[in-house]
Amino acid sequence: DAGVTQSPTHLIKTRGQQVTLRCSPKSGHDTVSWYQQALGQGPQFIFQYYEEEERQRGNFPDRFSGHQFPNYSSELNVNALLLGDSALYLCASLELAGGFHEQFFGPGTRLTVL
Amino acid sequence: QQQVKQSPQSLIVQKGGISIINCAYENTAFDYFPWYQQFPGKGPALLIAIRPDVSEKKEGRFTISFNKSAKQFSLHIMDSQPGDSATYFCAARPPGNQFYFGTGTSLTVIP
Numbered sequence: 082d083a084g085v086t087q088s089p090t091h092l093i094k095t096r097g098q099q100v101t102l103r104c105s106p107k108s109g110h111d112t113v114s115w116y117q118q119a120l121g122q123g124p125q126f127i128f129q130y131y132e133e134e135e136r137q138r139g140n141f142p143d144r145f146s147g148h149q150f151p152n153y154s155s156e157l158n159v160n161a162l163l164l165g166d167s168a169l170y171l172c173a174s175l176e177l178a179g180g181f182h183e184q185f186f187g188p189g190t191r192l193t194v195l
Numbered sequence: 196q197q198q199v200k201q202s203p204q205s206l207i208v209q210k211g212g213i214s215i216i217n218c219a220y221e222n223t224a225f226d227y228f229p230w231y232q233q234f235p236g237k238g239p240a241l242l243i244a245i246r247p248d249v250s251e252k253k254e255g256r257f258t259i260s261f262n263k264s265a266k267q268f269s270l271h272i273m274d275s276q277p278g279d280s281a282t283y284f285c286a287a288r289p290p291g292n293q294f295y296f297g298t299g300t301s302l303t304v305i306p
Binding site: 124129173183 | 246299
């Protein structure tokens with residue numbers, strides 16, 4: 082089992098550009114969450130996808146959007162990039178265990194905005 | 196507004212010692228409290244988790260202590276090893292699957 086995979090590993094963009102990050106969940110997982118982790122901070126919840134629909138959203142502007150495909154993989158899109166968008170973007174897939182959804186994180190995509 | 200407050204920011208412990216990291220929360224709706232371990236260049240990995248109906252949970256050298264009335268929980272790492280050197284995050288989740296993370300503790304275990 083490959084676990085949660087993300088691509089690309091690193092990405093450099095300039096202000097105003099748009100970016101798409103990709104995530105493949107762990108085999109059998111149908112729910113994907115995206116997080117932004119700024120340097121030296123904990124992950125901040127962006128949104129969660131289930132059955133190709135955005136189910137929950139954190140406190141992020143509409144510049145952040147996503148998509149989930151029928152095979153449960155997911156994309157995170159960020160438009161009009163700002164310097165402050167530089168961060169590690171983490172994808173997590175969820176597994177129901179003991180009545181709770183446990184998260185399994187991918188290695189992340191390091192986005193640098195210049 | 197930080198939903199989960201974590202301390203200390205950094206911690207240095209001798210090999211064989213006990214590492215203690217503390218977290219506090221305000222939202223009484225939180226019903227699941229996991230701890231994650233993150234190594235450089237990797238995503239966080241679930242270490243141990245607890246529900247509020249239990250005051251302590253132990254898995255190997257890792258123990259969570261939970262104080263519901265004080266709205267605090269802590270991670271204890273017994274017999275700390277250099278391989279435990281990593282950043283540790285506490286988290287909390289209300290019903291609905293959105294996780295709130297603490298700001299992290301950088302642990303260094305010196306031989």
